[in-house]
Amino acid sequence: MVAGMQPPANEPGAQVEAANIKLAVRDLSISYGHDTALGNVSLEIREHEIFGIIGPANAGKTSFLKSLNRMDMFNSDMHVKGEVLFNGLNIRKLRNIYALRSRIGVVFPLPVGLPMTIYDNVALAPRLSGMKNKADLDVIVERCLTRAALWDEVKDRLNSLGSLLSGGQQQRLTIARALSQEPELLMLDEFSIAVDPVTTMRIEDVLKELKSEMTIILVTNLVQQARRLADRTAFFLEGECVEIGETEDLPAGGRDGSFRRRPLEDRRHEVRSVAAAGLRRAAGPGSGPGSGRHGAGGASACRGAERTAAFCAAVRRARRGRT
């Protein structure tokens, strides 16, 4: 994909042509009551890229997604500050937020098969937007289920209950439902948590194909998954976006803030040393100053890279311990 090959633009104000930017986030802060969930995030998501967001639990990833399609409207505790531009339009000033939401497909961590038939699940979004013609709906349902790699398994029982499918099938049903909106932006929130590895791989293949048609934000706990899919990845930690960069360089952002490709061995070595430094620092008091300009050279980027590496190392250790 073209977007992935472009020179990295780590600064919020980086000069990528405006037409190429699907979503621009500026100084976004989210708080619940007095608790800040996310502070001063600025990033840009380009058209037709898979933008990964990784980070441990409670890092503000899900809140971030919620703020992008104005779901804060349904939660009176949730306060969002800052600017989000979707196709260049400020979503907080949009009159028709229903139209905004219908252009953004969302897939949740746990599959939500609505308790209606498989057909109705996928036909819901078109119906909500006023489509009644059965023939048109049939086409959409078949196309979306096919693209979500579920059609072959359910084509003979479209009228059975969607919530009776297995977890992995339900998740693909949820994806089909999101696709039925014909979204410009697809947000997946840790979609593989409740899905077996084989299904995960199938969904990942689907996502790679979808990239040509839409922009995808992929929130995941799995660094490996981000590495497999995402063109660029942001690392969220404790309510801050500590690092954004080309996914290939993910666990080893350079100390000078630049992102270079290095031979694998070299990188591994660096990860280890940086991780050790990061852990030493993490053990110290405080979580560091909030940084609004992530990856923008200097000490803060270096610190971000260390924290990223420390996290990755901790994940690897945890995995080794488990297996």
Add this chain to the structure above:
Amino acid sequence: MFETSTLNARNKQVQRLVSILFLMMTLFLIVPVLIILGTLVVKGSSVISIDFLFTSPTEGMTAGGIFPALLGTVFLVAVDLVIAIPIGISAAIYLSEYAGNNWLTRVINLAIINLAGVPSIVHALFGLGAFVLFFGFGTSILAASLTLAIMTLPLVIVASKESMQAVPQAFREASWNMGATRWQTIRRVVLPNAIPGILTGLILEISRTAGETAPIMFTGAVFFTPFLPQSIFDQTMAMPLHLFVVATQVPGVPEDLPYGVALMLIALVLFMNALSIAFRAWLRGKKKW
């Protein structure tokens, strides 16, 4: 290793004792039901016949049937449902889906709790003052049904609200995320899932309405009328009041007649409940729940 210690033995004894105690308490529930139904069936079934159901009382209510009262109660319940269902379910939808956590919601919830706590005789006097006299409906089916509706609204509202709140929040969020408005979400996602619970509330409401005596005594139900009600502005006889009358107010009633009336009242309520339960089952079957 597994020998029984004294402590084990005592625990086991206590456990057995407690379970027996709870069982006894539960059985106490069944006893009155059995006695009531048994007595009614034994003493009342001899009265019941097709004639009994479909003729008017005769000879100063000491003979004849119960048709006007039966029909009157069906009317009262029907009109009551027409009033209570739209108001109750609308209020439940508002409270469950729209209301924010603010003083207005708290006031409304407090009002519902208080409404549920008002004794039925107070409702009766309120109905007399408001509907019969102030609005000028006279003693009529309409006034009586309105009084019954106000009395039973809390049941409908609370049952409907709780069944809607039992619909998982994730379903709503999925729908909102697709660009659905709140109302589209309610209509396509929340209500279809909540309808069985709402119907359960209505079943309770019907039972309560059909059996109430006090609220209709002053507002619409009469001792005796030779005419069947023609419109909702007519007075009517009603089963619970008729039972009260034949059991206590009229001399010379054959002993088994009140039992027969009571049996029919219970049968009527059970029949209406059975209808709603069948409807609920049919809905569930249709939706494959």
